[in-house]
Amino acid sequence: MDITSEVVSVLDEVLSLNGRARTFSLDTPLLGALPELDSMAVVALITNLEERFGFCVDDDEMDGSVFASLASLVDFVTRKMGG
Template identity: 90%
Template structure:
């Protein structure tokens, strides 16, 4: 499984970016840079990542740094899959 492309797919789907997420680089900022990524979208994104990858996210694991960039979000998924 290519985690990066799966995360990009979830981002694109949840935020209704209509394919824009496929152009994101690892350095692309997310939270604060994408108007679509509001607090409700964060909840939907977490839920979709849990379903897609089969892990569970505790409330205390989530802060703004997870959603700082595409790279930080991918790193978070890697850590969850490794634990």
């Protein structure tokens, strides 16, 4: 499984980006740069990532740095999966 493409797929789906997420590079900023990524979307995104990848996220693991860029989000998912 390619974690980056799966994360991009979840982003695109949850934020209703209609394919825009596929144009993102790893250094694409997310939080603060995407108007679609508000606090409610963050919750939906975490829930979808948990379901897609089969891990659980504790509240104390979440801060803005996880959503700073596509790379930071992919790194977070990779760590949660034991990579």
